[in-house]
Amino acid sequence: MKKILIIEDDPAILIGLESALEEYELISSTEGADGLIKALDNSIDLIILDIMLPIMNGFDICKELRKKGLHTPIIMLTSKKEEADKVFGFETGADDYVTKPFSINELKMRIKALLRRAEMQTTSNDSDSYKFSNIIVEYKKLDAFRSGIALGLSAKEFQILKYFVEHESEVISRDKLLDDIWGYDNYPTTRTVDNYILSLRKKIEIDSSNPRHILTVHTVGYKFVK
Amino acid sequence: MKKILIIEDDPAILIGLESALEEYELISSTEGADGLIKALDNSIDLIILDIMLPIMNGFDICKELRKKGLHTPIIMLTSKKEEADKVFGFETGADDYVTKPFSINELKMRIKALLRRAEMQTTSNDSDSYKFSNIIVEYKKLDAFRSGIALGLSAKEFQILKYFVEHESEVISRDKLLDDIWGYDNYPTTRTVDNYILSLRKKIEIDSSNPRHILTVHTVGYKFVK
DNA sequence: AAAATCATGACAAAATCGTGACAACTCCGA
DNA sequence: TCGGAGTTGTCACGATTTTGTCATGATTTT
Numbered sequence: 458m459k460k461i462l463i464i465e466d467d468p469a470i471l472i473g474l475e476s477a478l479e480e481y482e483l484i485s486s487t488e489g490a491d492g493l494i495k496a497l498d499n500s501i502d503l504i505i506l507d508i509m510l511p512i513m514n515g516f517d518i519c520k521e522l523r524k525k526g527l528h529t530p531i532i533m534l535t536s537k538k539e540e541a542d543k544v545f546g547f548e549t550g551a552d553d554y555v556t557k558p559f560s561i562n563e564l565k566m567r568i569k570a571l572l573r574r575a576e577m578q579t580t581s582n583d584s585d586s587y588k589f590s591n592i593i594v595e596y597k598k599l600d601a602f603r604s605g606i607a608l609g610l611s612a613k614e615f616q617i618l619k620y621f622v623e624h625e626s627e628v629i630s631r632d633k634l635l636d637d638i639w640g641y642d643n644y645p646t647t648r649t650v651d652n653y654i655l656s657l658r659k660k661i662e663i664d665s666s667n668p669r670h671i672l673t674v675h676t677v678g679y680k681f682v683k
Numbered sequence: 684m685k686k687i688l689i690i691e692d693d694p695a696i697l698i699g700l701e702s703a704l705e706e707y708e709l710i711s712s713t714e715g716a717d718g719l720i721k722a723l724d725n726s727i728d729l730i731i732l733d734i735m736l737p738i739m740n741g742f743d744i745c746k747e748l749r750k751k752g753l754h755t756p757i758i759m760l761t762s763k764k765e766e767a768d769k770v771f772g773f774e775t776g777a778d779d780y781v782t783k784p785f786s787i788n789e790l791k792m793r794i795k796a797l798l799r800r801a802e803m804q805t806t807s808n809d810s811d812s813y814k815f816s817n818i819i820v821e822y823k824k825l826d827a828f829r830s831g832i833a834l835g836l837s838a839k840e841f842q843i844l845k846y847f848v849e850h851e852s853e854v855i856s857r858d859k860l861l862d863d864i865w866g867y868d869n870y871p872t873t874r875t876v877d878n879y880i881l882s883l884r885k886k887i888e889i890d891s892s893n894p895r896h897i898l899t900v901h902t903v904g905y906k907f908v909k
Numbered sequence: 910a911a912a913a914t915c916a917t918g919a920c921a922a923a924a925t926c927g928t929g930a931c932a933a934c935t936c937c938g939a
Numbered sequence: 940t941c942g943g944a945g946t947t948g949t950c951a952c953g954a955t956t957t958t959g960t961c962a963t964g965a966t967t968t969t
Contacts, residue, residue: 837924837925837926838925839925839926871926871927871928872927872928872929874927874928874929875926875927875928878926878927878928879926901934901935901936902935902936
C-alpha cells in the first residue's frame with residue numbers, strides 16, 4: 458500500500474482528504490517543521506502539501522526537501538491559481554498542484570499519475586537478461602550464452618558475473634566481492650577471487666589473457682565494462 | 684535541447700504551440716499512425732497528444748505506446764473536462780492533461796514539471812562525478828574520461844587527481860600531498876610527487892608540457908584549476 | 910563412487926612504485 | 940641583462956607489490 462504524507466493545517470480539509478484517500482496509507486502533519494521531518498524520515502511515496510501553513514510555508518518546505526535530495530513526488534494545494542503559478546515553476550520542485558476548492562476526483566487522478574510515474578522508475582529495469590558484446594546473461598537460466606551456446610558457468614561464477622553486470626564500470630574490490638558474494642560467515646582469501654576471475658575470463662572473454670570486459674584495476678580490484 | 688513531439692491535427696493549435704514552445708526542439712505530426720511511429724523512433728523527451736484525431740485517436744496511441752514499453756511523459760490535450768477524466772485514469776498511461784482552451788503558461792509549467800521529473804531518473808545516479816573542461820572524473824569507476832574514453836589512471840594517480848579537484852584552485856605543497864595521500868607511515872621523497880604530476884599531466888592535459896589544469900606554483904607546490 | 914565445484918598455496922608474470930640523475934626552467938641579485 | 944642557485948620536468952632503472960596461472964586437495968553434488 459502506497460504511503461502518502463499530507464501536510465495541511467486546516468482540519469476540515471485534512472478530514473476530507475483522509476476519508477477520500479482511504480485506499481492509501483496516510484500520514485499527516487499539521488505543521489511545517491514536523492512535516493519536513495516526517496517527509497525525510499519515512500518511506501513516503503507521495504506528499505500532499507498545502508502552501509498556506511503557519512510558521513513554515515509549503516513553498517519553503519518544498520524547496521528544502523529538494524535541496525536535501527528528496528525525489529518524492531509533491532502535489533501542492535493552493536487557494537489561488539496565481540499562487541499555483543508561482544510555486545509550480547521549475548525552481549520550486551513541486552510536481553503538480555490543485556486549486557482549492559478542488560475536485561477530489563481530479564486530485565485522485567493526479568496522485569495516481571504521479572505514483573505510476575514514480576513506480577516506473579523503480580520497476581522498469583526488471584528484465585531477466587543482460588546483453589553485452591555478443592553475450593547474453595540469462596538470470597533465470599543461471600548461465601550466460603555466446604551467440605546461443607551456453608558458456609556453462611558454475612553457480613559462483615554466475616553470481617559473480619551477475620554482480621559485475623549489476624555494477625557496470627564500477628570498481629569492485631576483492632573484499633567487497635567477498636562480502637557481497639560469499640557473505641560474512643565463510644571468508645576465503647583474496648586469492649580465491651583472482652581464481653574466479655580467471656575462470657570467468659576463460660569463459661566470457663574471447664582472449665582471456667587480454668580481457669575486454671573484466672578488467673583489473675591494480676591495487677584496487679576489478680571492474681566490468683560492456 | 685529537449686525534444687517534444689506534438690501530435691495534433693488542428694493547424695491553428697499546432698501553430699500556436701510551435702510559437703509558444705520555441706525553447707524546445709519540436710517535432711510534429713498531424714496524424715495518429717505517423718505520430719506513433721515518430722514517438723517510437725526518435726529520442727523524444729515528451730509527447731503532447733491531442734485526443735481527437737482522425738483515424739487513430741489519442742487514447743489508443745497512448746495505450747499503444749505504453750504497451751510497447753515507452754516511458755516518455757505524455758500530456759493530453761482535451762476539449763472537455765469529462766473527456767480528460769476518462770483518459771487520464773491509471774490504465775491509459777497519460778501523465779497529465781490540459782483542457783482546451785488551455786493557458787499556454789500552464790501547459791509550459793506542466794511540461795517543465797514532467798521533464799524535470801524525467802530528468803531526475805537519468806541524472807540522479809551520477810552524483811559522484813566531477814567535470815572540468817572536457818574531462819569527467821568518475822569516483823566509482825576510479826578513472827577519468829575525456830569525451831567518453833577512459834584515460835586509464837592508476838590508483839595513485841586517481842587519488843591525486845581526486846585530491847586536486849576537491850581542493851580546486853588551492854595551492855598544495857608537496858609535503859601536504861605526501862601527508863594526505865601517502866600518509867605518515869611511508870614517506871617518499873618530494874621527487875616522487877613530481878613524477879606523479881608528470882604522469883597525471885600526460886594523461887589529462889592536452890599538451891602536457893604546457894599544462895592548463897595542473898599548474899606548478901614555483902617554490903610552493905601545485906594547484907589545480909578547472 | 911564419480912564428477913563437478915570450490916578454496917588454497919606456490920610461483921611466474923606484470924604493473925606500479927619510488928629513486929636518482931640530469932636537463933630545463935625560474936627567480937633574484939649583481 | 941646575465942649568471943647562478945635553487946626548483947621543477949623528465950627519463951630510465953630496479954625494487955616492491957600485486958596479479959595471473961596452475962596444480963592440488965577438500966568439499967559438495969550427482
